[in-house]
Amino acid sequence: MISFFRKIRQKLLSENRVTRYLIYAIGEIALVMIGILLALGVNNWNQDRISRAREEIILQGLYQEFEAAKVELQADLTARERYLSVSSALQHNHLTGEPLNLPTDSIKPFILGLISTRFYSTGHPILDDLSSSGGLELIQSDSVKLLLGEYIEEKNRYNAVEEREAKFTYEQLYPFLSNSINLTYVYNDMMMPDELDNSLASMQSNNQYGSLIYFRMQRVSTARAYGIRVEEAIGRVLSQIESELDGKL
Template sequence: MIKFFRKIRQNLLLEGKTGRYFKYAIGEIILVVIGILIALSINNWKNYQDDRSEEQILLQNLKQEFTKNLNELNSDHKINIRMLEAAYHFLETDMVKKNPKQIDSLMGQLSTFATFDPSIGYINQAISSGKLDLIQSDSLKIHLSQWSGELNDLKEDVIIRREHWLNHLLPIIRKHIPIRNSDATQHRPDYLRQKQITPISVPEENYKEFIASLEVDGVIFDHYMNQYYVFINEENIELYIQRVLALIEKELN
């Protein structure tokens, strides 16, 4: 079409018809511009389709990672609830009526807690590579970008719980009763054999002093509160993950 207009312009120029020549020249320019706009539109449409395809892959991977994290969090949460209940039981029950074996069992439960260790590889990769911008939902992008901040609150409380357990709870248990007797993992696979740590006997008076000690009561209460803060943070993170998964589901085709 452009060659056709060019041929006409050449003939008009030879014939001295400059007015018509310029009209055809303008027509040729308009055709070129229209062609460029169509090409750009097609290219933009293709780029948009490519972005949407890549966005769907990104969303599927994020869904898989957050679903895995939710399952792990739920598993850890159950363990931490049992520890919380054990601490509450010690603080709210007349422990004088408990025999040494029952007290040992409770101490074992107080030392059995879980730490949520989320998978963050894919979301970190998406953020560092800038692929998060492919996501069209502003709400989802905000939730994903704030994910590390949500985890930091839990990490702080987990560190406080562990430090208190190591520096206060374990030492005061050792001071009164055998720590080996409270091992909650007495039976465990070890080199394809079942091994057991043999409990040792101490005077029952040690247990009476242990449960009567105000210092012991205070240390276990602090441990209970530390675990409670972890528990609350885990509940908040569970809700956060559920919101993220719901937002992801809305964007998936």
């Protein structure tokens, strides 16, 4: 092909047809430019196709991560509902003096519901990697990126509230209860219902006991409220990612 064009140029020059030669040369340059532009267009199209394929894989991975996070968070919220139920029952017992009359096999889970804590520690390897490497730019949807940012903020707030809840439980509530309730008996299912009622009755006159139960309810209730906000953030992320994936099918 190059040889063919060279022969044409030589012929035009030998015939002293300068004007035609110039027109031909310009046309040849234009063809070369068009070829380059086409090659660049094909390359850009191919790169875009690869990027979109990577984006779809990332979105699918994020969707699975957030589905797993949703399951863990639901377990957290369920546990905190149990913690609130226990605290409410103890507050009622404290205010009325009515015995709990718990069955022996219910004492251990009841006490554990009072002194246990939860930590939302679901793993986000894909999200963490994207955040640290700048890979979030591979996601075209601004809505997805915005919702991921909102989720991270809500998760950080929730973790901070959980830390405060755990600190209160381990540093104030746990030591106080261990002075009146034999936790070894509790953990080994050796505590009898009347022993628990007697232990609670002995704490009734202590103002600190009532305050600790109240603050336990407040801490758990606050943590649960922040957990619900994280749950809502997860729902928005999942909904938007699902919408983006449906649009790519």
